[in-house]
Amino acid sequence: MYSNEDLERFYFQYQTEALPSGESVQSFCKRNNVPYNIFSKWYKDIRKRIVEVSVDGRPSSESSPDSSVPDAPPPQSPAALRIMVDIAMSNGLRLSQKNLSYRELRLLIEKLEVLC
The missing domain is CATH 1.10.10 (Arc Repressor Mutant, subunit A)
Structure with missing residues (x-):
């Protein structure tokens, strides 16, 4: 089953x-x-x-590699925005992080980029 x-x-x-x-x-x-x-x-x-997800604030492909990513998301109540990430890979590995702030999400992505 x-x-x-x-x-x-x-x-x-x-x-x-x-x-x-x-x-x-x-x-x-x-x-x-x-x-x-x-x-x-x-x-x-x-x-x-199943819902489609759109990402706001993603750097455009035309931006130069020197441009920095902002430290904060678009203006919202900072305490209200919490993020959950769930990544499932084809080999069965699953990565799940809950209750992340925008800054913690950026740090997680930076750590994952090193593995790629």
Whole structure:
């Protein structure tokens, strides 16, 4: 039996590996020995909870590499803004950090960039 977490990881793997190359969900399921009917039912049940995320304040590709990233997010109540990051990788590794401030998020990203 596949858990919700297993299917979530599988969906992420499909999004990152197969979708950019144009592979169908059916062939990806078959290649990874995941029954398509189980994945399809899970996706139909969960798809309304999947939301697209947009990032504000990201440097444009035209900006010079010397430009600095601001230390604070756009004006909001600083105490109210808390961030949760959940990263699932295709090899099964999952990284989750909750209750981050903007500054803590920047530090986490800087640490992760070194690993790339």
